[in-house]
Amino acid sequence: MTGAMSRMLPWIRLLPCAALFAGLFEVLGMPAGLLLGPLLAAVLFAWRGGALRLPSWLAMAAQAMIGLMIARSLTLPALTRVAQAPWMFLGTTIAIVVAATCLGAIAARMRVLPGTAAIWGLMPGAATAMVLMARDEDADWQLVAVMAYLRVILVAGIASILALSFSAHSGGSAVGGGAPGGAWFPDLQPRRLCETVVIALIGVWGARRLGVPAAPLLGPMFLGALATGAGLAQPQLPGWLLGGAYLFTGMRIGLGFTPPVIATARKAAPALLAAVGALIAFCGACGFLIAHVFDVDPLTAYLATSPGGADFAAVIATTTDVDVSFVMSMQVTRLLAVIVVGPWLARMVARYVGTAELGS
Secondary structure: OOOHHHHHHHHHHHHHHHHHHHHHHOOOOOOOOOHHHHHHHHHHHHHHHOOOOOOHHHHHHHHHHHHHHOOOOOOOHHHHHHHOOOHHHHHHHHHHHHHHHHHHHHHHHHOOOOOOOHHHHOOOOHHHHHHHHHHOOOOOOOHHHHHEEEEHHHHHHHHHHHHHHHHHHOOOOOOOOOOOOOOOOOOHHHHHHHHHHHHHHHHHHHHHHOOOHHHHHHHHHHHHHHHHHOOOOOOOOOHHHHHHHHHHHHHHHHOOHHHHHHHHHHHHHHHHHHHHHHHHHHHHHHHHHHHHOOOOHHHHHHHHOOOOOHHHHHHHHEEEEEOOHHHHHHHHHHHHHHHHOOOOHHHHHHHHHHHHHHHH
């Protein structure tokens, strides 16, 4: 077998399975099926010993497209909602970040995972950024990824159940099974497609030059929001492009669940699930309060407060019948807070846990 063929063989094995799982999840009406299906296929592939690494340029391109999709929600009306009730958005954000920090400290003291992995893994709202920061801090970033993306899987699974439940009770359609972005193959507008590519490239390059965490996601997101809000550009994101971004993003996450990582996580499975479950339950309680006090529908409130991350909340929100602008206003508020204070909090708690262990 030639070298080129041996390099292509893992892709030949994984891609059809990822596409099959994505199609099955879409037929079942699961939110974000185009992301969760490939994620599950990649987890099974890696767990069975499959060795494959997504090219960095492809992973960055997929994140950039999701960043541009989130930028659509960062409109003036969405920002106005935050300004109209800042104490609600900021109060919820502070409560969730504090709860995540406390749970991370408890899990680290109980040595649920080696070192400070539990602290970084429970930081909500910026899974990719926390994984990168954990690697910079010499924490076990692969285990951080397990915790972060376990949250994503659980949050998405609960969202699917809630969406299907609301759909059944209302007799309507709470789950979207159509193409992401509106249509799979819309009439292409070359200028808008060029704007998409230019904003993605400049956004990634600029954010990396500035040292922004998760630059491939956040750079295009903020630049796209500014360019669109100022009327300078109108990026086009056809369904086939966003669908590809979902597929490769799901595969990138799933391929990180290698046998050694799963073996380590399996030993701590009960405590790991308890810590992640406690964080999801706390965020769910915050969503419950928001739904009742501010007359927001429960699924919107759940997604707005869920600790799965802004990028994944965006994917799920755009495939369900929810108030997308409210969800993204809350998620982006928390994302910014986590990026600004998350590293400082994680380092402070890590030093505290390390000092406490030395003193005991």
